[in-house]
Amino acid sequence: MENGYWLLALIPGLPLVGAAVTAAARNRWGKPALAGTASTMVGLAFLVTVAALVRYLDLGGGALELSLWSWGPAGVGLGLLGDAVSLWFLLVVTGVGLLIHIYASAYMADDPGYGRFFAELNYFIFAMSLLVLADGFLGMLIGWANVGLASYLLIGFWNQRDAAAAASRKAFWVNTAGEVGLILAMAIIWNAFGSLRFADVLPQAGQADPEVLNAIALLLLVGAVAKSAQLPLHVWLPDAMQGPTPVSALIHAATMVTAGVYLAVRAFPLFEAAPVGMTAVAVVGVASALFGAVVAVGQNDIKRVLAFSTMSQVGYMILGAGVGAYSAALFHFMTHAFFKALLFLGAGIVIHHFHGEQDIRRMGGLGRQLPFAYWTFLIGTLALIGVPPLSGFFSKDEIVVALLETGHPWLWALAVAAAGLTAFYMTRLFCLVFTGPAPNAGARGRAAKEAAAARETEAVAYWNPAPGVHPLKAVPVLLLTVLSAVAGLLSVPGLTAVPEEFLGRVLGHYGAVPAAAAAVAPEQAKTLTIAVLLGVAAVAMLLGVRLYGPSRRAAGRPMPLEAALAHGFYFDDLYRAVFVRPLRGLAAYVGQVIDPQVVDGAVNGIARLAGTLAVGLRHLHGGYVRRYALALMAGTAVIVLYFVLL
């Protein structure tokens, strides 16, 4: 336990300063200065995170702590807690955040809102690092809400587009619903434990009433589900793709949507102590994993495919947390951050190449034109599918193995099915974009494309690893490609177990799940799972290549359930019918009938009463001193009389 490790405050502090500076200077400084300031702040935050990590490892046990604020009258406080879990998240938030800042400095180069973009991006890094660094539910909520606001601002970054504005509102509403759950959970926690600090609440989680714990776990889960776009509150995530692509990569793939995973892992004693807690988490996770994978098959917008894929992959993480495989869940969080950010950044390059086209049916043949994008996207795709030895293989494998080890064969079967679908939709996506014939661009389109290519290579006479791609875009993509490829080596079964050992300092090993529950011996489980996963993936990929490969066999043929898939099984329509329309009607009724007649009537009545009283008082204060004296003497008479008669 090291108290007062003040460097921790720099991790959220530096990006906050960066946000303030870039916001203030957004119309005065040039673009390099703005992007440089914002990126430097995130880079410094990353370095501080590394320093904190070194310090933390030196400590052996215990955590880095820093008390920021305490508020005596209510007994609440705010502090930072740097332990294995929060540092693990911070490495990704600041590290991937830095890469995406660099990427965005080139990607957003033509945008008039350049400074605003970087201010908001820095603000997001601040909020996210506060979320994972907070030492209690209160601080986490503050980060949580700020992250929601940053997400709102960035989804609606192009706020002159109606679709973007609508999408940002939708995301904000759903996240607010989640926050309500979180705040209610906090109220119950405060009531049951008398504190909101993790260090006070989590160790004595088992001592509360099971009913209370159930309520806490379910309400926390509502918050997690809303933020992590899990079933049934996932509807905002596909629409959130209206934001600029770096935003989709950073916020809606790598970091923010995993806040629910963070919550589930951070508060795991509460979930474990609650009778229904773990089951609920696991069910939500597997349902989302499967649902996201199914819907992703039927999507045609490149970013929406990736969005549903994100939902599905976060579902895996939640599922892992739901069976107690916490370190596996967090390992998958890290690898997913790498390869999903890579895929989104790659998608950004693709979209720019097709000058704004996002429909994968109208793409093709990009492999020959942009070999850099082809190879990096391929690595990302294979990592996501889980092809060894890329990172996704090891992390996903670990979660799925844990399902079998802890005796959940049904969850295992569903997870495997989702993995097969993942292989299929990613193969479809990849083939449609990179193979086959290039779309016929009209003369105007070709001219625009050439102009874009010229601009991309303009600044780059001296060195360019990726012809046709701006180096500030290429370098982050390249780094993420390497990370996606090798991060899995952190946890090779039988050889390394870095996440498990490191995170185990806080979480305990998932082997701690009672052995009696294990239906299958660990070794068998591993062998069986790896074999089945690889087999399913191979079949799905072959099918995908056969259907959507260069020969495009499936082109023009309707997909089964096409309409249902394209609409994500009509969740939006369901919500529109169940919530939006009735609420609109209610709002109209309140606005047109209740408010003017009942509420306004009461308010006006009170106001009139107050006004009447005030007028009366003013008469008393006519300015004549004799009236004043009268009031004084009358008051005196009443009080003296009272006391004399006492």
Add this chain to the structure above:
Amino acid sequence: MPDISDVTQVMPLAALAAAALMIIVVDLVVPARFARSWVLVTAIAGLAVVGWYLWDLWRGVAVLPAFAAGELRPFGGAVVLDGLSVAAGWLLLATALVAVLLSVTERARDMSGYISLVLFAALGMMVLAAAADMMVLFVALEVLSLSLYALVAFRRHDQAAREGAFKYFLLGSVAAALLLYGFALIYGVTGATKFADVAAFARGGAVGAMYHAGFALVVIGFAFKLALAPFHTWAPDAYQGAPTPVTAFMAVGTKAAAFVALARFLWAAVPADPELMRAYMIPIGLLAAVSMLVGSLGAVFQTNLKRLLAYSGIAHAGYLFMPLLSLEPEGLGQSLFYLFAYLCMAGGAFAVMAFRATEAGEAATPAQGAAGLGSEDPDELPAWRGFYRRRPWLALAMALFFLSMAGMPPTAGFTGKLMLIGGGLAAGAGWLLAAMVASTGISAYVYLRVVGTLFRAPEGVPEAGAGDSAAGPAAGSQAPAGAVGIVPPGAAELGPVAVAWDRIAVGAALLLTVAGLLILGLFPDLLLDGLRGLLPLR
């Protein structure tokens, strides 16, 4: 018999008296050109010395157990230097500092008289908060009151000042007479003037109608000083007439000192019998409740900012009594915390007004005055329209002060109200809480109206000679009591250097209040820990 050791024990008070006298001497000795600055410097230095001695006394809490127990009673027990005296001393010192800093903007001809009166008033307040004897208490009250009567009337040529001072003096004299009469009755029954002896008598239980009546009259006397309704009528006129620094000083200092003295008196004089105690406290609770409602309702139609703040002060005086009703010692700490918060909010608001007045003074050149411009009373609410456009930072500070008065987190007003509510609940004053909720609701309207005015676009400034078009805004801003723009005598010859010092001084006061407001809101533990060392506080 008092001896020299008694004086050493009351060094903060002695130093304050010495500083006040010194100012008069300085004015006599120093050449007239420098008198003004020397007087101000002496006042601030004097306050620093008082602070130095108070600091000494404060450390004594830790060193001397006798001190904490309230056994430091110099002058034969006429004055008591306990934790409460020291806490109130800090509060009053801070108030006096703010008042003196704001006084830098004053252009009174007789600066030394003005400042020394401010310090004498501060002396009266400090003695009042430390008095343990009815006679000392009365003398302290008179020192304070007489100084303030004169200060309110200091702008002799301003009709509002004369009117306010006259009303204040007339009613104040009656109240003083009532107070003295109450003391006389209590003395007649108990044969004692010291609180300790009165307390011994009251604990004895043999209290009769005469004692009751005496108690009632004393409470009324205090209620007048605290501006509790229905004894508040003088406050709006006096606040409006007084120079702004004096208004700030009265609003916070008088209230704090009288509150502490009343608390001391209640602890001593309320009988121990629980039945009687409840019966004794009911009228005090009622006074508080009526004050809250009258204060907030009275503010609704005010267009003069000083009058509005006077009514708001009436309501705030009512709030102070919430934790006190069960006479638990813990409640005092909560009320004192709120007084510190109130110092920051009200002191800050008056500081902005003082700054505004210096600007109006600059603008109001004789030529403009002749053209009917610049004669707009800067205290009138319509004159604050569009303030944000001209002075964004000052307007934001002003908005902060008013939002804090409305109880917005994370400001001192929120923390303070929260503590009052906690104390009120602990004291079983649920009905008072209801009154507070109603009052806070009404006041929120008043305060938000002020904040809204700051940010509203200014109405078109009338062109010179376009008399008709100016009728709208100008009519609304005519001061009802005939207040006119004060062209400070001698402002012209003081020149820009003096104006720069004005701004520095007001800026310092603003910095103090804004910092206090936010610190008490965000880090209340800093003050709470300090108060805990002095008072029994939860």
